[in-house]
Amino acid sequence: MLSIGLIGCGTIGTSICKAIDDGTIEAELVAIYDRNLDDVDKLLSTLKRSKPQVMEVTEMVKNIDLLVECASQEAVYEIIPSALHAHCDVMIMSVGAFSDEKLYKTIKELAKENKCKVYLPSGAIVGLDGLKSASAEKIYSVTLTTQKPPRGLAGAPYIIRNKIDLDKITGKTVIFEGPASEAVKAFPANVNVAATISLAGIGFEKTKVKIVANPALTRNIHEISVEGSFGEFTTRVENVPSPSNPKSSYLASLSAIATLRKLADPIQTGT
Numbered sequence: 001m002l003s004i005g006l007i008g009c010g011t012i013g014t015s016i017c018k019a020i021d022d023g024t025i026e027a028e029l030v031a032i033y034d035r036n037l038d039d040v041d042k043l044l045s046t047l048k049r050s051k052p053q054v055m056e057v058t059e060m061v062k063n064i065d066l067l068v069e070c071a072s073q074e075a076v077y078e079i080i081p082s083a084l085h086a087h088c089d090v091m092i093m094s095v096g097a098f099s100d101e102k103l104y105k106t107i108k109e110l111a112k113e114n115k116c117k118v119y120l121p122s123g124a125i126v127g128l129d130g131l132k133s134a135s136a137e138k139i140y141s142v143t144l145t146t147q148k149p150p151r152g153l154a155g156a157p158y159i160i161r162n163k164i165d166l167d168k169i170t171g172k173t174v175i176f177e178g179p180a181s182e183a184v185k186a187f188p189a190n191v192n193v194a195a196t197i198s199l200a201g202i203g204f205e206k207t208k209v210k211i212v213a214n215p216a217l218t219r220n221i222h223e224i225s226v227e228g229s230f231g232e233f234t235t236r237v238e239n240v241p242s243p244s245n246p247k248s249s250y251l252a253s254l255s256a257i258a259t260l261r262k263l264a265d266p267i268q269t270g271t
C-alpha cells in the first residue's frame, strides 16, 4: 500500500488526511508535520482510524513512498529537495514556487537523478487537458482571470505592500494585472493555479494574469482563455471557497484527493 507523509495540516492537508482515513484514498497515512502544532493537533482530532506519527521531514522521508506538500511556497524550498534525495515521489500544491526557475530546474534534475516523480494536481482550475494538447503546437496567448470576494485576497503581499483596504471595495475592482511570474509572488496563496497553467502552457512570462476583487461574489472564479493554432477556448469554474480558508477553493482539495486516488490505484483507466 502507498505510504504517505504530509506537510501542512491546514485546509487541504486535513481534507487529504480525512480521505485517507475514510478509505476514499487507499493509502497509509504514515506521518504528518506542520510548523504550527495547533494545526497538527486539530487535524489529528479529526481522524478516526489513521494514527500518523508527527515527525519532521528529515525523519519522515525515511518512512514513506510519497511526500505531499500542502503548506506554502517556502515549504517547497525547505522540504522537496530532501524528499527527492531520499528517493520519495512528491506531490506539490504550492506550485507558485516554480516561478523560481532555479528551483524548478533543481527539482527536475533531482527527480531525474533519484528516479522520482513530481505530481502537480490541476488544483482549483479546469481545462489543463486542452492547454496541454494545445501546447504541442503554437499557442498565441494564455490569460487567467481570477475573481475572488475581497476577503479571499486578504494578507497577500501585494495587498499589504500597496496598502489596499479590502473593506473599502464596494464594486468589482481590478487589483492586479501582469505576468504569472509576478502574480504568484504578489499573491502566493491565491493564484498557484497561474503557475500550473504556466508550466502546462507558455511559461511564466507570457502567461497573463488579472486578479479582480468582487464583493458581489461568494465564490472564487477562475477563467482561462487560450488562443493558438488549434483555435481558442475559454474555461470557467465557479468554486465554493473552503470554509476553513476562503483563499483556497474546495476543488483544490478534491483535485489533490483525485491525484492521490489515481496514484494509489493499480488500475489506471483512460488516456
Ligand SMILES: NC(=O)C1=CN([C@@H]2O[C@H](COP(=O)(O)OP(=O)(O)OC[C@H]3O[C@@H](n4cnc5c(N)ncnc54)[C@H](O)[C@@H]3O)[C@@H](O)[C@H]2O)C=CC1
Pocket: 007, 008, 009, 010, 011, 012, 013, 033, 034, 035, 036, 039, 070, 071, 072, 073, 074, 075, 078, 093, 094, 095, 121, 122, 123, 124, 125, 188, 189, 190, 192, 193, 196, 244, 245, 247, 248, 249, 252
Ligand atoms: N495548486 C492549487 O490550485 C492551489 C494551491 N493552494 C496552495 O496549497 C497550499 C495549502 O493550502 P491550504 O491548505 O488552503 O492552506 P492553509 O493555510 O489552510 O494550510 C497551510 C498549512 O501549512 C502550514 N505551513 C505553512 N508553511 C509551512 C512550512 N514551511 N512548514 C510546515 N508547515 C507549514 C501552516 O501552518 C498551515 O497549517 C497553500 O500554499 C495554498 O496557496 C491552495 C489552493 C489551490
Ligand SMILES: O=C([O-])CC(=O)C(=O)O
Pocket: 123, 124, 188, 189, 190, 191, 192, 193, 194, 220, 239, 247, 248, 249, 250, 252
Ligand atoms: O483555490 C483557489 O481558488 C486558487 C488558489 O488559492 C491558488 O491557486 O493558490
